Amino acid sequence: MKYFLRIINIILLVLVLWQFTTLASTVAAPLKTTPPTPFLYNPFYGTGVTILNSFDHQYPTYDKNGSFMYRDGTITLAANCKYDGTSDKKCYDGHSGIDYQLVHDDILGNVVAAAQGTVTYAGWAAVDHESSFGLMIEIDHANNYRTIYGHLSSIIYQTGDQVRPDSRWNGYPYFKTVYPQIGTTGTTGNSTTDHLHFDVRYLLNGTWKATDPYGWQGTQGKDPWEVDKDGQGNLIGGIKSVNLWVASPVQPYRPIDGPLVFDDNSSIFSVGCKTPMTCNWRTQPTGGYNGGNFHWTSTTNSSSYNYFAQWQPPVPIMTEYEIQVYIPSWEPTNRTNAARYEIKHAYGTKVVIVDQHRVGYKNVNNTITYAPQWVSLGHYFFNKGSSNYVRVTDSTYGVCNKWSQCSPFYDEGNGAKKLLVDAMRAYAN
Numbered sequence: 001m002k003y004f005l006r007i008i009n010i011i012l013l014v015l016v017l018w019q020f021t022t023l024a025s026t027v028a029a030p031l032k033t034t035p036p037t038p039f040l041y042n043p044f045y046g047t048g049v050t051i052l053n054s055f056d057h058q059y060p061t062y063d064k065n066g067s068f069m070y071r072d073g074t075i076t077l078a079a080n081c082k083y084d085g086t087s088d089k090k091c092y093d094g095h096s097g098i099d100y101q102l103v104h105d106d107i108l109g110n111v112v113a114a115a116q117g118t119v120t121y122a123g124w125a126a127v128d129h130e131s132s133f134g135l136m137i138e139i140d141h142a143n144n145y146r147t148i149y150g151h152l153s154s155i156i157y158q159t160g161d162q163v164r165p166d167s168r169w170n171g172y173p174y175f176k177t178v179y180p181q182i183g184t185t186g187t188t189g190n191s192t193t194d195h196l197h198f199d200v201r202y203l204l205n206g207t208w209k210a211t212d213p214y215g216w217q218g219t220q221g222k223d224p225w226e227v228d229k230d231g232q233g234n235l236i237g238g239i240k241s242v243n244l245w246v247a248s249p250v251q252p253y254r255p256i257d258g259p260l261v262f263d264d265n266s267s268i269f270s271v272g273c274k275t276p277m278t279c280n281w282r283t284q285p286t287g288g289y290n291g292g293n294f295h296w297t298s299t300t301n302s303s304s305y306n307y308f309a310q311w312q313p314p315v316p317i318m319t320e321y322e323i324q325v326y327i328p329s330w331e332p333t334n335r336t337n338a339a340r341y342e343i344k345h346a347y348g349t350k351v352v353i354v355d356q357h358r359v360g361y362k363n364v365n366n367t368i369t370y371a372p373q374w375v376s377l378g379h380y381f382f383n384k385g386s387s388n389y390v391r392v393t394d395s396t397y398g399v400c401n402k403w404s405q406c407s408p409f410y411d412e413g414n415g416a417k418k419l420l421v422d423a424m425r426a427y428a429n
């Protein structure tokens, strides 16, 4: 009898479910059964970029469980993982994203939007600038997915900015979908060397959950992250990873010439101050670009500047240039977290934030070194002539101890930091 009632119950349940799904399908397709359309392109230009660390399908929440599960279901003990990317499965216990080996000094330093959308956050990830993702950008793609780009050294797109396919590439034989450069690779936050942490989030029941854009390829059942529970038995996962990459995700780089280098001893470089009495530019005779001198001043925690330095290059032909600035390795721990560069280009003025503090930083086996480095400020059209310029000022976004009241770009520490100014270079399209 009990058994019979159970059968009746099951039949009733099936009828109710059938009615429900019929009803639901006339209103909207159930979300879970609709696989998302692949939409991601590589977050960098060109090819040949190494993956240092992959997504851990066991607790991609930075909870260390002692092992790492690759997307094919194979497990490596965390003790056998190597963070330099030389272990076979590129493992990192609890890792929520993909680490790409993007380095400075070439086009691979460009961090590129992976799809169109709206920037929902650009700035420091935490009060402590040497924790978490450091300087980061988050983009909402209006399809329940967001992408995060961490450990950046420069931020080119700001909160609220729209990210669109870059139509200026039309006309080139290489033309394909290309998204703009949004920042430059770096090693801000919890990081030991230059790399891009690329993180994809999916909105599930009001929470943005980490997901592996390469999808789950294990053959022995469900993605563990889909059924992961916390210590109290609560489901903390619930999101199955699916492939999100378009069939050909490469974003090709454009033809390029150069660079033209403008050092701080060239005639197109100048420094100035609002009040000559307080002018505080200093020159360091050695240690700059090509062994030469460089300029420095102290930052002011104010929205208006006292000192500025600028390069105003003669532009032979109106075209697109990638602009980079050279940061010497001098006094790294006293350098500003928030150098503010203004680029006056053919279509307006753009503000780019650069963390000079961590530029050139490397931590190998707890030995920290700093090297001089070029940092990209992005791609701009410059008018023919000399009406466009790159300017940097002493104005930073203040110091702050309470996260909820901080500017996303606040300078860490107690007051004045050093702002280093040296050479600029431009690659012509």
Ligand SMILES: [Zn+2]
Pocket: 053, 095, 097, 098, 099, 196, 197, 198
């Ligand atoms: Zn990472």
